[in-house]
Amino acid sequence: MSAVTWGPATAQASLVIVPGLGDSGPAHWQTLWQEAHPRAVRTAPTSWDSPEVDDWIAAVEAAVAAGEASAGAPVRLVAHSLGTYAAAWWLAAHPGRVHGALLVAPPDPGRPDAPAAIRAFHRDAMPRVDVPAIAVASIDDPYGSVDHARWYADQVGAALVVAGAFGHLNDRSGLGTWAAGRALLEELATPAAD
Secondary structure, three states: OOOOOOOHHHHHOEEEEEOOOOOOOOOOHHHHHHHHOOOEEEOOOOOOOOOOHHHHHHHHHHHHHHHHOOOOOOEEEEEEOOHHHHHHHHHHHOOOOOOOEEEEOOOOOOOOOOOHHHHHHOOOOOOOOOOOEEEEEOOOOOOOOHHHHHHHHHHHOOEEEEOOOOOOOOHHHOOOOOHHHHHHHHHOOOHHHO
């Protein structure tokens, strides 16, 4: 694994890592980012495997509050999979608290083969967020199509980046520390993204 390097704006920020169903394992890029960033905080819902919407949103609140405790450090959310829903709902309810959101691989909890555990996250509409946001999709994600990612991005007001064929953009995708994702995170901090 190569060393993780951060752009100047990301190096100054606090990162709030918002994993998806079951948490992100040790080889997942979210975990690698958390281990490599001095001000990274991870959400800790009590319902990792049987997710409850309110619990996940409360976990985002607790992690953002911890990130805000890093004096003078702007907070950025880094959400993956089902965590993109909790992140969006939290962002819509708490305008102005964070400075950007990277929303990776939003799944489709309303698809016919969606596990029962995630169906409570299905909505016909999502709220818009008030921060610069980038949604990232893969063309062969088994849990959500590019069309679904486009719908999600349009709903929340995020730019959509289609990263290529990387499955669910998780530890099985072979991304390692995911340099392209770090570049997108840095984009959120540039004046053009604001």
